[in-house]
Amino acid sequence: MAKKAIVNIYLKNGVLDPQGKATHHALEAMDFQGVNDVRMGKQIVLDVEDGVDEEQVKQMCETLLANTVIEDYAIKFEQ
Amino acid sequence: MAKKAIVNIYLKNGVLDPQGKATHHALEAMDFQGVNDVRMGKQIVLDVEDGVDEEQVKQMCETLLANTVIEDYAIKFEQ
Numbered sequence: 310m311a312k313k314a315i316v317n318i319y320l321k322n323g324v325l326d327p328q329g330k331a332t333h334h335a336l337e338a339m340d341f342q343g344v345n346d347v348r349m350g351k352q353i354v355l356d357v358e359d360g361v362d363e364e365q366v367k368q369m370c371e372t373l374l375a376n377t378v379i380e381d382y383a384i385k386f387e388q
Numbered sequence: 389m390a391k392k393a394i395v396n397i398y399l400k401n402g403v404l405d406p407q408g409k410a411t412h413h414a415l416e417a418m419d420f421q422g423v424n425d426v427r428m429g430k431q432i433v434l435d436v437e438d439g440v441d442e443e444q445v446k447q448m449c450e451t452l453l454a455n456t457v458i459e460d461y462a463i464k465f466e467q
Contacts, residue, residue, distance in 0.1 A: 311424055317431055319431070319433070329432075332432070332452070332453070335452055336448060336452060339451065339452060341444065341447070341448055342437075342440075343436050343437035343439055343440040343444075344434055344435070344436050344437075344440070344448075345390055345435040345436065345437065346434075346435035347432060347433070347434055347435070348432070348433040348435075349430065349431075349432055349433075350430070350431040350432070350433065351428065351429070351430060351431060352396055352398070352428075352429040352430060352431040353408075353411070353426060353427070353428055353429070354398070354426070354427040354429065355423055355425075355426055356423070356424040356425035356426070356427075357422050357423050357424065358421075358422035358423075358424065360422055361421075361422040361423070365420070365422075368420070369415060369420055369423075372418065373411070373414055373415060373418060374411070
């Protein structure tokens with residue numbers, strides 16, 4: 310059996326997000342109303358064996374998936 | 389008041405994901421066990437006014453945020 314580990318990676322508060330800013334400006338230029346801010350993040354979906362636990366996925370984030378200097382991450386599992 | 393619209397954008401099934409493949413190979417090269425597949429997606433967090441509904445966010449996805457030829461998206465709201 311396998312399950313999905315869903316890793317959301319987003320920039321820490323206070324870190325400039327030029328991609329989000331550009332998207333925000335584009336939405337305003339297209340006359341979309343009511344958007345105050347846009348933040349752009351990554352979602353990585355890992356298809357893992359049942360034996361893989363949160364600690365191992367955390368290890369993957371720390372060493373490869375996230376740049377922990379400027380990014381935070383959240384892990385959740387789905388069947 | 390404002391709320392968050394969280395848009396997850398991911399490649400459709402069958403569309404090649406070179407970034408995911410590269411990440412998968414890197415995890416294997418680093419001796420992480422039990423990972424069968426990696427898919428790389430985007431997560432866009434929109435800070436919107438309370439008046440903005442799902443239909444409007446869908447419109448943003450269709451016209452700007454997602455490339456609907458190769459990508460699917462899912463919208464959810466959080467307070």
